[in-house]
Amino acid sequence: MSETTIGGIANRMPKFIRRADxxxxxxxxxxxxxxxxxxxxSRSFLSPEYLLQQLKVASFLGVIATGMMLVIxxxxxxxxxPWSVAVGAMMACxxxxxxxxxxxxxxxxxxxxxxxxxxxxxxxxxxxxIPSMIITLATNAVAxxxxxxxxxxxxxxxxxxxxxRYLATGFAxxxxxxxxxxxxxxxxxxxxxxxxxxxxxxxYGIGNRERAAYLSGIDTRRVVMxxxxxxxxxxxxxxxxxxxxxxxxxxxxxDAYLLPSIAAVxxxxxxxxxxxxxxxxxxxxxxxxxxxxxxxxxxxxxEAGRQIIYGVVIVAMLLLYGRAPASR
Amino acid sequence: MKDWRxxxxxxxxxxxxxxIFIVMFAIYTSNHPAGFTANVVQxxxxxxxxxxxxAMAQTLxxxxxxxxxxxxxxxxLTNCLASWLVIGSxxxxxxxxxxxxxTGLLCGAINGAIVIxxxxxxxxxxxxxxxxxxxxxxxxxxxxxxxxxxxLADALTGRLxxxxxxxxxxxxxxxxxxxxxxxxxxxxxxAYAAGSSEMAAYMSGVPIRRGKFTAYALAGLLxxxxxxxxxxxxxxxxxxxxxxNAYTLFSIAAVxxxxxxxxxxKGSAIGAIFGALAFRTIGDLLFVFDFDPLWxxxxxxxxxxxxxxxxxxxxxxxxxxxxWFL
Numbered sequence: 001m002s003e004t005t006i007g008g009i010a011n012r013m014p015k016f017i018r019r020a021d022x023x024x025x026x027x028x029x030x031x032x033x034x035x036x037x038x039x040x041x042s043r044s045f046l047s048p049e050y051l052l053q054q055l056k057v058a059s060f061l062g063v064i065a066t067g068m069m070l071v072i073x074x075x076x077x078x079x080x081x082p083w084s085v086a087v088g089a090m091m092a093c094x095x096x097x098x099x100x101x102x103x104x105x106x107x108x109x110x111x112x113x114x115x116x117x118x119x120x121x122x123x124x125x126x127x128x129x130i131p132s133m134i135i136t137l138a139t140n141a142v143a144x145x146x147x148x149x150x151x152x153x154x155x156x157x158x159x160x161x162x163x164x165r166y167l168a169t170g171f172a173x174x175x176x177x178x179x180x181x182x183x184x185x186x187x188x189x190x191x192x193x194x195x196x197x198x199x200x201x202x203x204y205g206i207g208n209r210e211r212a213a214y215l216s217g218i219d220t221r222r223v224v225m226x227x228x229x230x231x232x233x234x235x236x237x238x239x240x241x242x243x244x245x246x247x248x249x250x251x252x253x254x255d256a257y258l259l260p261s262i263a264a265v266x267x268x269x270x271x272x273x274x275x276x277x278x279x280x281x282x283x284x285x286x287x288x289x290x291x292x293x294x295x296x297x298x299x300x301x302x303e304a305g306r307q308i309i310y311g312v313v314i315v316a317m318l319l320l321y322g323r324a325p326a327s328r
Numbered sequence: 329m330k331d332w333r334x335x336x337x338x339x340x341x342x343x344x345x346x347x348i349f350i351v352m353f354a355i356y357t358s359n360h361p362a363g364f365t366a367n368v369v370q371x372x373x374x375x376x377x378x379x380x381x382x383a384m385a386q387t388l389x390x391x392x393x394x395x396x397x398x399x400x401x402x403x404x405l406t407n408c409l410a411s412w413l414v415i416g417s418x419x420x421x422x423x424x425x426x427x428x429x430x431t432g433l434l435c436g437a438i439n440g441a442i443v444i445x446x447x448x449x450x451x452x453x454x455x456x457x458x459x460x461x462x463x464x465x466x467x468x469x470x471x472x473x474x475x476x477x478x479x480l481a482d483a484l485t486g487r488l489x490x491x492x493x494x495x496x497x498x499x500x501x502x503x504x505x506x507x508x509x510x511x512x513x514x515x516x517x518x519a520y521a522a523g524s525s526e527m528a529a530y531m532s533g534v535p536i537r538r539g540k541f542t543a544y545a546l547a548g549l550l551x552x553x554x555x556x557x558x559x560x561x562x563x564x565x566x567x568x569x570x571x572x573n574a575y576t577l578f579s580i581a582a583v584x585x586x587x588x589x590x591x592x593x594k595g596s597a598i599g600a601i602f603g604a605l606a607f608r609t610i611g612d613l614l615f616v617f618d619f620d621p622l623w624x625x626x627x628x629x630x631x632x633x634x635x636x637x638x639x640x641x642x643x644x645x646x647x648x649x650x651x652w653f654l
Contacts, residue, residue, distance in 0.1 A: 077451060131590050131591075133395060134584070134636045135633075137577055137580060137632075138581075139633065141577055141628065141632050141633075142626065142633055143629075145628065145629040148625045149622055252570070255569065259456070262452060262455065263452075263456070272451070273449070302470075303463075304463045304464070304467040305463065307462050307466065308459070309463075310463075311459035311460035311461075311463065312460060314452075315453060315460075318446075318448050318452065318453070319442075319448065
């Protein structure tokens with residue numbers, strides 16, 4: 001019923017607005033709303049320093065959500081994010097304890113461990129046809145078990161290398177945090193891969209209908225496995241950056257990133273069923289989630305309230321535009 | 329084929345889970361320093377029953393081809409609630425138990441409403457509602473504490489006639505009161521049909537929505553019964569994020585071990601119960617063999633990984649490669 005009216009209004013709008021995904025527009029509108037609400041609470045909310053600080057915090061989530069988005073575009077999900085993040089951070093810090101060679105290889109080694117987790121996920125999903133939700137929960141449990149054995153149940157004592165700290169907190173360009181630059185680079189690469197390469201088109205194709213993609217002569221299983229490996233690697237890289245930010249790794253550091261990363265991707269208009277979604281939406285989702293978290297902490301909301309608001313906001317926004325078509 | 333063969337084919341998963349459990353439990357008790365005594369059985373059943381309730385809850389949802397990643401959080405929430413309400417005189421305690429179970433039912437109903445009538449994906453929707461339930465649990469119990477009617481708690485965690493663990497009897501009662509009527513009712517059939525093929529069920533005029541909704545709501549109720557028993561065992565309420573998450577994870581492992589298909593439409597809560605008991609026993613095997621407890625999370629994770637990989641054997645029976653892609 002409302003489709004015709006929306007169409008009528010949209011026809012009168014400039015082309016770039018007409019082409020925009022309503023979900024992405026909604027997400028950006030919510031960001032503006034949150035900025036407005038935040039500025040009512042505190043004057044400094046709209047200051048450039050504060051906003052850059054928010055962008056820096058957002059970039060950790062942004063790196064992790066990029067991997068999650070790839071997997072969700074396939075119509076799968078990666079629930080091994082919490083311990084992929086922790087494994088990346090812990091292994092990078094652990095490598096740093098092995099002399100100068102270890103320090104030099106700390107970051108690649110952390111990412112490599114995340115890629116390994118992702119490959120196990122990918123083999124399970126692509127070749128063994130295990131539902132991704134299940135196999136990634138299982139690898140998450142195994143990764144947790146490995147880290148508990150490795151650390152003895154305590155947070156490891158090794159600290160982050162100077163390079164990790166520089167990546168997370170330094171300034172290569174004045175006033176622009178390195179973490180933000182990294183997110184921009186990863187984001188640009190993702191946009192390029194998704195829209196300009198065969199791999200990217202295949203990801204969308206598999207998300208729409210894997211059977212059709214397979215019949216078109218694509219080795220869909222290899223693509224799925226690579227996507228999971230990339231997701232694991234990006235989660236671990238997010239962990240490396242977080243370890244650099246906090247200058248050490250911690251046991252449950254990844255727990256706070258599972259729900260936000262899924263929420264950021266889905267709130268950005270990427271269909272949880274796969275095959276549809278844009279990176280711009282994910283960027284909007286990440287900023288939206290970070291601002292929401294920031295406002296809740298400015299309001300000095302306790303953890304319990306944060307969890308509740310979080311869950312309610314996600315369900316509410318999904319009900320607004322994330323619904324599956326009615327079965328007919 | 330004869331009737332019993334059909335029955336055997338249908339119950340294969342359940343029987344396999346039962347077999348695994350018996351073997352594991354035999355290994356466990358024969359290596360336990362105290363041996364096969366009423367005490368050992370009581371402790372083991374008290375631990376196993378908690379997971380069995382949560383696994384039953386997960387089964388109901390998995391049968392409809394959904395998943396409930398909030399069962400562990402409903403379990404935690406009802407544990408915290410019970411540590412406030414299930415106390416005092418007989419009437420007060422009864423009221424408290426009813427309130428706790430009602431809360432679980434409500435949580436499950438909310439999940440069901442969001443998934444079925446809101447048409448959201450069960451994974452994302454239940455992760456989000458799980459966050460809400462955990463938040464409420466944290467409001468109720470920012471720090472571990474509280475108390476419970478100890479008379480009732482001891483009665484339900486002790487032994488009947490000195491030999492039978494009371495918790496096992498309670499589990500049996502719940503199966504008879506909740507699972508058996510549900511699985512034999514029209515709504516239960518509808519839940520199975522929806523999981524097996526939603527389109528076909530819809531075309532046949534099966535009440536799939538009501539069936540799925542009932543499954544989600546009852547899952548909340550069963551998780552609440554689990555939370556209630558946790559309070560009876562520990563005498564306290566504790567909003568522990570890690571423990572809630574672990575129960576969600578283990579419930580999936582138990583369901584898989586119990587022969588319930590994650591694609592829906594196949595399996596039974598009885599299988600999941602034996603899956604849960606087997607999973608717990610496997611975890612406890614480490615203790616009787618004197619391993620460092622630090623290895624337990626890894627060991628359980630590996631078992632989970634193996635259990636879910638076993639489902640891949642179906643691939644060898646696939647004749648047409650297109651059947652890989654559901």
